[in-house]
Amino acid sequence: MNEQRNEPLYSEWVLPSWTSFIPVLAVYPTLWITFLPINPVIGVWAGIGLTFAVIAFMVTKSARIVVSGANLQVGNAQIDRKFISSVEVIEPEAAFAARGRDLDPGAWIHFQGSVNSLVRVNLNDPDDPTPYWLFSTRNPAELKDCLGF
Numbered sequence: 001m002n003e004q005r006n007e008p009l010y011s012e013w014v015l016p017s018w019t020s021f022i023p024v025l026a027v028y029p030t031l032w033i034t035f036l037p038i039n040p041v042i043g044v045w046a047g048i049g050l051t052f053a054v055i056a057f058m059v060t061k062s063a064r065i066v067v068s069g070a071n072l073q074v075g076n077a078q079i080d081r082k083f084i085s086s087v088e089v090i091e092p093e094a095a096f097a098a099r100g101r102d103l104d105p106g107a108w109i110h111f112q113g114s115v116n117s118l119v120r121v122n123l124n125d126p127d128d129p130t131p132y133w134l135f136s137t138r139n140p141a142e143l144k145d146c147l148g149f
Contacts, residue, residue, distance in 0.1 A: 010067040010146040014136055016058055017114035024058070027051045063110050065137060067146050072121065074135050075110050083125040087149040089140040092116035104131050112136040119143055 028047035035043030063075040071078050090098045095118050099111060108130050111118075115136040122132045137143050 008066050008068055010065070010143060012065045012137060012139060012143070014063045014065065014112045014115055014138060016062060016112060020058065020114045021055060024051060024054050027054060062112065063135065065135070065143065067143070072133075072147065074133065077108060077110070077133070079121075079123065079125070079133070081147070083123050083128070084121055084147060084149075085124040086122045087144045087147050088120040088122070089144055090118035090120055090134075098134060103134070106131055108133045110135040121147070 028051045031047035031050060032040065032043040035046060064073070066073045067081075070081060072081055072084065095116050098118055098120070099109075103109070106129055110133075115138055117137060117140045118134055119137050119140045120132050120134050123130055
């Protein structure tokens, strides 16, 4: 019974879009030009190494969303599903306001800049002052259905 409660019902890895990696390609020539007067070989290897390090950082820091029978996990944060009172899909047209002027300072957030759709998970935990979670997802309607709202 406990295994069924922890088995994933929904899983998503919110990776950056491929266009997010284009500016990272400027790291290589920047380091090469910087080290050119000193040692061009160091510039080549430093550029290659730092470019791959930045790409690896972007991928590893992308949130993984997992819904099980008992929990909702976004990145490293996890909450028991019994504390979820409602789920709202924030359409891309309203996402700018939801991230800015409409954002509660006590909310827990996790945004992926290249993903426009958001989900707002309202909480009712009396021991937690966090009013809601707001995070990016590519499948907001599917996530809302999976959470039962």
